[in-house]
Amino acid sequence: MSAPLLASLLSDLATDFREPQFFWQVGTVLCCFALAWGVSRLLKTSVAGTHERASSGVVQLGVGSFSRVLTPALTLLFLLIGKAILGQWQHTNLIRLLFPVIGSLALIRFGFYVVRKTFARDGNLGKFLALFEKLFAGLVWVGVVLHFSGLWPDLLEAMDDLVIPVGKNKISLLTIFQASISVAITLIVALWASAALETRLMMLPTVHTSLKVVLSRVGRALLILIAILMSLTIVGIDLTVLSVFGGALGVGLGFGLQKIASSYVSGFIILLDRSMSIGDMITVDKFSGKVTQINTRYTVVLGPDGSESVIPNEMLVSTPVQNYSLTNSKVAMSTDLTVSYQTDLDTLLALLASAAAKVARVAQDPAPSASLIKFGADGFDIRVGFWISDPENGRVGVLSEVNLAIWQVIKEHNIDLPFPQRVVTLLKNEPSEAAKLS
16 A cells, blocks of 8 residues: 555545535435434334343343444444445545444444453453453554554564464464454354353253253353364464374373363263252262352352352262252251150150151151150160251251250150269278288
8 A cells, every 4th residue: 555544535535525525425424323323223122122021041142232233333334325325426435434433333332242241241340351341442443543544454464474483383473363363252252152052051941950051061162162263274274283282281181180180071970960960968078068059170069057168070979979859858857865764655755756747847748756766874765856858958957946846845744854873882991801910
């Protein structure tokens, strides 16, 4: 390019400004902006009902993206139509100048929306994402400035001439830059698609929770892998160059990363064989509580005291796990007491079982029972057994309520709870014959 594009456009605009036909360009631009604003308002109003009624996360995500870039996209469309019509009779330099400006605005808006939906779906925008948004906007506007100034081809040529040796191959800086941009874009799109896929899968009522998690994790991994391979292929990088990296990664997995790799594989095994699901009450090693998360590398267990334990999935596969909710969520519990030998056991056992049955959280099927365990040193040892169907709500509380109900029966019927009694006999030492003689 002999002259910068921006200077050429400004010179053409100055020439057009002296001609009466320039006002046709201004009128066309204003009409395009007005039409885009009016049509976007109508479309957003009609789509708003779809957004509210949409039960699918994919539909909501698509509607949000559509509304985000609707106005600049329609403006570009109407400007393109106006340029095609008006360009048959006169110059359209003003419309040409507006194309990259409005196009970059649409790109920035769409990019911000995709990044927010991919990495901050809960609405909490971190400092990194805020910095990324500013960096993205800055890069887009720098690209527009380079395009207007005519420096873009020169910059690309300079980057293409700068070659970096990679083993036996040589890669230009332009290729690395294009690969980075394509990988970033395809990776964000893949993460966006995986987020929509996960939302859709979690809404399926007939699929098991573990299978939903497996499908979402596998889908995300496949989408990321396909995105990276596609981006590298588009740029023109030979994928055989990655063979060295693949070999090094295999060696690393075999030695230093074997524990991490084992945890990842164990995570998929747990999700596929359905031996554990979110919400189950488990005990493994010294950890006990409710499963709140099953990730590909670790599982989070919420303890009764509110503490969260992060357990590697390898531990859940290689060690025995006690699952209270695998096929039946009911858990057996018991409490013991000792009564005196003068107690009428037939009457007392029935009263104790009835008292435990009156507690709200005690299951009625199977019904509570009271049994004579053994003849103790101080009286009859009795055990009151019962079942609960909601162990995730804790077991100390229901045990306390059952003990209070038993204590009420003991007070009402004057049941004697003996305390340990021991008879101590003191032996008097008789003097020996030698002592008597002396």
